[in-house]
Amino acid sequence: MKSRVTAQHVADRAGVSRSAVSRCFGDGQVSDDTRKRIEAAAEELGYRPNAIARSLTGRSTGLVALLVAEMDNPHVDIVLKKLLLAIAEADKRALVIPETPRQDVTESTMHALDYQVDAIVVVGGTVSDRVVGQLRALDTPVFQFGRQLDGLGGVACDSHLGGLMGGQFLIRSGRTRIAYVSKESRTDSNLRRRAGLAAALEAAGLPLLEERSEDNSFEGGYNAATRLFAQLERPDALFCFNDMFALGALQAASAFRLRVPEDVAILGFDDIPMASWSAFSLSTLRPNLDAQIARLMAMIAEVCDGAPPRRTVDLVVPELVIRRTAC
Amino acid sequence: MKSRVTAQHVADRAGVSRSAVSRCFGDGQVSDDTRKRIEAAAEELGYRPNAIARSLTGRSTGLVALLVAEMDNPHVDIVLKKLLLAIAEADKRALVIPETPRQDVTESTMHALDYQVDAIVVVGGTVSDRVVGQLRALDTPVFQFGRQLDGLGGVACDSHLGGLMGGQFLIRSGRTRIAYVSKESRTDSNLRRRAGLAAALEAAGLPLLEERSEDNSFEGGYNAATRLFAQLERPDALFCFNDMFALGALQAASAFRLRVPEDVAILGFDDIPMASWSAFSLSTLRPNLDAQIARLMAMIAEVCDGAPPRRTVDLVVPELVIRRTAC
DNA sequence: TGTTTTTATGCACGCGCGTGCATAACTCAA
DNA sequence: TTGAGTTATGCACGCGCGTGCATAAAAACA
Numbered sequence: 001m002k003s004r005v006t007a008q009h010v011a012d013r014a015g016v017s018r019s020a021v022s023r024c025f026g027d028g029q030v031s032d033d034t035r036k037r038i039e040a041a042a043e044e045l046g047y048r049p050n051a052i053a054r055s056l057t058g059r060s061t062g063l064v065a066l067l068v069a070e071m072d073n074p075h076v077d078i079v080l081k082k083l084l085l086a087i088a089e090a091d092k093r094a095l096v097i098p099e100t101p102r103q104d105v106t107e108s109t110m111h112a113l114d115y116q117v118d119a120i121v122v123v124g125g126t127v128s129d130r131v132v133g134q135l136r137a138l139d140t141p142v143f144q145f146g147r148q149l150d151g152l153g154g155v156a157c158d159s160h161l162g163g164l165m166g167g168q169f170l171i172r173s174g175r176t177r178i179a180y181v182s183k184e185s186r187t188d189s190n191l192r193r194r195a196g197l198a199a200a201l202e203a204a205g206l207p208l209l210e211e212r213s214e215d216n217s218f219e220g221g222y223n224a225a226t227r228l229f230a231q232l233e234r235p236d237a238l239f240c241f242n243d244m245f246a247l248g249a250l251q252a253a254s255a256f257r258l259r260v261p262e263d264v265a266i267l268g269f270d271d272i273p274m275a276s277w278s279a280f281s282l283s284t285l286r287p288n289l290d291a292q293i294a295r296l297m298a299m300i301a302e303v304c305d306g307a308p309p310r311r312t313v314d315l316v317v318p319e320l321v322i323r324r325t326a327c
Numbered sequence: 328m329k330s331r332v333t334a335q336h337v338a339d340r341a342g343v344s345r346s347a348v349s350r351c352f353g354d355g356q357v358s359d360d361t362r363k364r365i366e367a368a369a370e371e372l373g374y375r376p377n378a379i380a381r382s383l384t385g386r387s388t389g390l391v392a393l394l395v396a397e398m399d400n401p402h403v404d405i406v407l408k409k410l411l412l413a414i415a416e417a418d419k420r421a422l423v424i425p426e427t428p429r430q431d432v433t434e435s436t437m438h439a440l441d442y443q444v445d446a447i448v449v450v451g452g453t454v455s456d457r458v459v460g461q462l463r464a465l466d467t468p469v470f471q472f473g474r475q476l477d478g479l480g481g482v483a484c485d486s487h488l489g490g491l492m493g494g495q496f497l498i499r500s501g502r503t504r505i506a507y508v509s510k511e512s513r514t515d516s517n518l519r520r521r522a523g524l525a526a527a528l529e530a531a532g533l534p535l536l537e538e539r540s541e542d543n544s545f546e547g548g549y550n551a552a553t554r555l556f557a558q559l560e561r562p563d564a565l566f567c568f569n570d571m572f573a574l575g576a577l578q579a580a581s582a583f584r585l586r587v588p589e590d591v592a593i594l595g596f597d598d599i600p601m602a603s604w605s606a607f608s609l610s611t612l613r614p615n616l617d618a619q620i621a622r623l624m625a626m627i628a629e630v631c632d633g634a635p636p637r638r639t640v641d642l643v644v645p646e647l648v649i650r651r652t653a654c
Numbered sequence: 655t656g657t658t659t660t661t662a663t664g665c666a667c668g669c670g671c672g673t674g675c676a677t678a679a680c681t682c683a684a
Numbered sequence: 685t686t687g688a689g690t691t692a693t694g695c696a697c698g699c700g701c702g703t704g705c706a707t708a709a710a711a712a713c714a
Contacts, residue, residue: 004443004466006670017694022672031692051441052379052388053670056699061379063422071408081398084425093438095390096423098411111420114378116331139331218604251606274601277545279578333700344664349702358662380700383669660711671699681690 005047013041025049055116060304062092065112069099070124073217075242075270079123079145079289086293090301092118105131113140119300119309121145122154141309143299145292147188153310155296157287159189162318163196166239166267166285169320171204173327175237175265179209181224181249182241183217190241193269197239209235221248229256229264236264237326243268243275246282250325265326269318281324288316332374340368352376382443387631389419392439396426397451400544402569402597406450406472406616413620417628419445432458440467446627446636448472449481468636470626472619474515480637482623484614486516489645490523493566493594493612496647498531500654502564502592506536508551508576509568510544517568520596524566536562548575556583556591563591564653570595570602573609577652592653596645608651615643 007025011018014037024030024038041047055061064087070076080096087094095117097108105122109131112120120135120142132149135142144154170178180197182190194210201208211228213220221240228235229252240246246268250260258264261283268275271286295314303309334352338345341364351357351365368374382388391414397403407423414421422444424435432449436458439447447462447469459476462469471481497505507524509517521537528535538555540547548567555562556579567573573595577587585591588610595602598613622641630636 004670008670018671019673019694019696020692022670023693026672028673029692034692048437048441050443050670052382052443053699054672055379056383056670056701057672068411071411077404081425084395084398084423085427088425088427088430093442094423096411096421098408098415100412100415103415110375114375115420116377116379251604254606277578279581331700335700345701346664346666346703347662349700350663353702355703356662361662377700380669381702383671383700384702656714658711658713660709662707662709664707665705667702667704669701673697675695675697677692677694679690679692681688683688684686 004050005045007047007049009045010038010041010047013045014038060118061116063095063115063117064092064300065095065097065109065115065117065120066123067097067099067105067108067112067120068123069105071098073124073242074244074272074274076124078272079293082289082293083121083123083145083296086297090297092300106134109135109138109142113138118304119143121296121300122152141300141303143296143309144313145296148192148313148315149188151311153299153312155292155299155314155316156189157292157318158315159192160196160199161315162269162285162287163193163198163239164200165196165318165320166193166269167197167200169322170237170239170265170267170326171200171206173265176206177209177233177235178206178237178239179211179228179235180239180241181211181213181221181228181245183220183245184212184214193241217242217244218248218251221245222252223248225249225252226255229253229258234264237267238264239267241269243270243272243282243284246284246325247274247280250280250282260325261327267326271321275321276323283323283326284321285318286321287318292316331377332372334374334376336372337365337368337374340372341365387445388443390422390442390444391419391627392422392424392436392442392444392447393450394424394426394432394435394439394447395450396432398425400451400569401571401599401601403451405599406620409616409620410448410450410472410623413624417624419627433461436462436465436469440465445631446470448623448627449479468627468630470623470636471640472623475519475640475642476515478638480626480639482619482626482641482643483516484619484645485642486519487523487526488642489596489612489614490520490525490566491527492523492645492647493520493596494524494527496649497564497566497592497594497653498527498533500592503533504536504560504562505533505564505566506538506555506562507566507568508538508540508548508555508572510547510572511539511541520568544569544571545575545578548572549579550575552576552579553582556580556585561591564594565591566594568596570597570599570609570611573611573652574601574607577607577609587652588654594653598648602648603650610650610653611648612645613648614645619643 007018007021011021123145144152146156148156198208211224213224238249268282268284271284275282275284334345334348338348450472471479473483475483525535538551540551565576580587595609595611598611602609602611
């Protein structure tokens with residue numbers, strides 16, 4: 001294993017001092033002549049500055065940590081992918097740390113900090129208030145993506161508004177027995193979407209039916225919807241926590257020979273790619289992911305420029321996408 | 328922004344030299360007494376060794392780079408997730424570098440090398456022979472996941488065998504007009520699956536029908552299958568390059584009012600989670616991902632222990648999963 | 655108690671690089 | 685030719701840590 005080419009090697013080759021090489025690859029002053037010689041030598045030797053060593057003196061490592069949980073959720077998938085691309089575009093590197101059975105958020109954060117990352121982004125998963133407190137106290141900027149915990153900056157889709165919009169839409173289309181289908185967990189976004197829907201229903205004087213499931217998304221939606229459809233007075237609209245639940249519910253409706261949307265309307269949340277497939281044609285609420293990510297990257301760029309990290313959450317308005325399952 | 332706690336701070340606090348602290352967190356010899364004092368001081372100050380600085384002298388950064396392309400393919404998704412978990416379990420960190428329009432594999436590799444990663448894993452995407460040559464020449468171990476390019480170590484599903492197994496299965500179940508549905512690209516795995524199928528058909532004296540599409544997976548399968556079904560003598564079995572193609576083909580069959588599997592059998596490859604949903608119940612070939620990942624991690628562990636990187640590809644035998652669309 | 659062996663600790667150097675400071679080289683005007 | 689002003693270069697130090705080496709302390713033995 002041949003050892004790596006260092007700035008010293010280039011300096012020797014070009015007959016200059018190592019500092020000259022350093023300045024040449026940084027933003028220092030170098031004469032045209034030496035610059036040429038250095039670049040030629042670097043090219044020959046295949047030199048590339050060592051990002052690790054470089055970050056030891058300068059304060060920036062160019063690393064952004066992504067703490068990601070709930071990786072079985074396709075929406076988190078998409079967010080992760082888009083974040084990866086955005087980070088690469090911003091000429092930074094992503095250190096992805098998954099939540100494992102053995103490692104919770106706190107532990108993951110510690111690992112991220114070991115690498116002196118420029119910023120930490122928490123994606124998906126459940127973050128307790130206690131952890132938020134710890135994160136706040138860090139000198140490394142921490143942002144949340146997709147939730148709205150107090151005291152921690154970030155971006156999120158406006159879940160409450162989304163719930164409201166979905167509810168109002170279902171009411172306008174004449175539904176009167178509207179059920180909210182979700183999982184047991186007290187996720188922030190779950191509670192907010194439900195609250196938005198509840199507000200719309202209350203304003204219209206309609207009851208809020210509800211069914212929860214502890215199963216995973218697709219099966220959860222399937223099972224919860226099955227229980228709802230088996231009731232004597234079954235709902236005429238299902239507002240699902242996310243698209244996977246909605247797809248499961250759609251499957252359940254088909255098993256009950258219910259016509260969608262005539263007998264029952266089904267509305268999802270997230271607009272995952274599958275939602276637009278003609279096999280499903282799921283009506284849903286689309287969080288404007290690109291806008292969210294753009295804002296997040298702007299926040300990250302800010303702190304990299306030395307600004308203090310934002311402490312507020314930027315809410316992005318979702319968009320109602322009307323397809324076949326609710327119209 | 329308060330500066331980070333260093334080993335020197337801990338040393339001062341504990342009244343020992345910095346080297347003692349270093350040894351305490353490494354594997355050096357420290358007496359019980361000083362160890363206690365150091366650990367207490369570290370605890371109080373919240374000290375954690377700086378992984379960046381640590382890697383500067385020791386040769387290992389604990390980083391593994393994942394160069395990932397084709398991120399719209401759900402199978403790549405799953406691989407990525409499982410790899411992330413495996414890397415975390417192995418107490419290493421994943422540096423994920425996506426292939427962007429602006430950055431090809433070579434460029435991504437350079438970025439990875441800038442961070443002195445312990446190993447590079449190439450996942451998905453098309454890697455040209457030229458690039459393989461460059462990767463070979465690196466002193467950083469490079470492994471490929473899911474393909475079988477010569478001269479580069481790694482793991483992969485035995486695509487040829489998979490094609491053969493699928494073909495033999497369809498033949499045994501009485502199919503005579505078997506079509507291979509895939510994308511235009513000359514991906515390694517694509518060619519091998521096709522060759523395996525071709526071998527099975529040739530041995531049985533059957534023709535190999537074929538349809539390719541340049542569209543993305545789901546639409547590609549839908550469009551290709553549509554063209555096949557529109558022919559006078561339509562095939563009675565479709566062997567699709569992957570499950571997404573197969574789902575598209577399934578959708579096309581439904582549009583043509585064809586019964587599956589009576590009129591046409593559909594076989595996929597990958598066994599993505601959706602394949603097992605009762606809405607689809609797709610028969611498919613399941614690459615043994617966990618086995619592949621286990622072997623890959625073993626290879627990585629080897630090189631981290633100083634062994635020279637393997638140059639061969641470990642092939643894992645896929646498993647035929649028979650569900651409703653082909654039996 | 656003195657001597658040898660073992661163990662614990664500190665010192666100093668280096669990993670690869672950025673950067674302040676002093677010096678050298680160069681430019682331009684007088 | 686000389687002086688002031690400007691620019692380019694090298695030297696040396698430090699970032700936080702691991703580690704070889706020398707030394708001090710402790711332990712073991714005679």
